[in-house]
Amino acid sequence: MKVYYRNAAVEDAADIAYVEVVSQQIAYRHFLPATHLDAMSVADRTKCWHGFILSDDPTQIIVAAHEEQVIGWMRIGKYSDPELGYIFDLFVLPDYWGKGIGEGLMNEAHQVFKDKGNGAALLYVFEDNARARRFYERLGWSPDGRVYDKDICGDTVRFLCYKVTFEN
Numbered sequence: 001m002k003v004y005y006r007n008a009a010v011e012d013a014a015d016i017a018y019v020e021v022v023s024q025q026i027a028y029r030h031f032l033p034a035t036h037l038d039a040m041s042v043a044d045r046t047k048c049w050h051g052f053i054l055s056d057d058p059t060q061i062i063v064a065a066h067e068e069q070v071i072g073w074m075r076i077g078k079y080s081d082p083e084l085g086y087i088f089d090l091f092v093l094p095d096y097w098g099k100g101i102g103e104g105l106m107n108e109a110h111q112v113f114k115d116k117g118n119g120a121a122l123l124y125v126f127e128d129n130a131r132a133r134r135f136y137e138r139l140g141w142s143p144d145g146r147v148y149d150k151d152i153c154g155d156t157v158r159f160l161c162y163k164v165t166f167e168n
Helices: 010-027 034-038 042-054 101-115 130-138
Strands: 004-007 060-066 069-078 084-092 120-126 142-152 155-165
Touching (some): 004 101, 069 101
Parallel strands (some): 084 120
16 A cells, blocks of 8 residues: 655645544544544534644644545644654544554654754653554653643543654
8 A cells, every 4th residue: 555645735624634533533432422522523623624724833734645535644843842842633544543654654753853853752642542552652652751631521531641752
């Protein structure tokens, strides 16, 4: 399967929204409230991503495409500490889980961070998202001890901070 990675274009907004909604509705079903997941709308998210891509936001969206179809994406940028890169989002369509798409996106992000002189990067992951945590750990990321809790539709969920350090 040939997959290529590139920066997102405004024409990708609907595909980005679709990947985001479908991925969350399946991957997060066992730990996020159904009311939250079922209320997600591809149309609403498309409007958000369309505006976001056109904005002057300094973050970067990288898409993974197969046969001109976006099958995964991630949003990366800086953390409040300019020495650190930050991964805001990473989603891959469930049909492509375990096929190296997420790892390819992570490799792209690592290269961007290294090119910008970041010595390390952070991300936050749901504590209950065991699949994602195993994925990050396999790629050399590890929890750094920071956590935060968030209320989502009346349920409190915990996020764990993961960190990776880049070798020179």
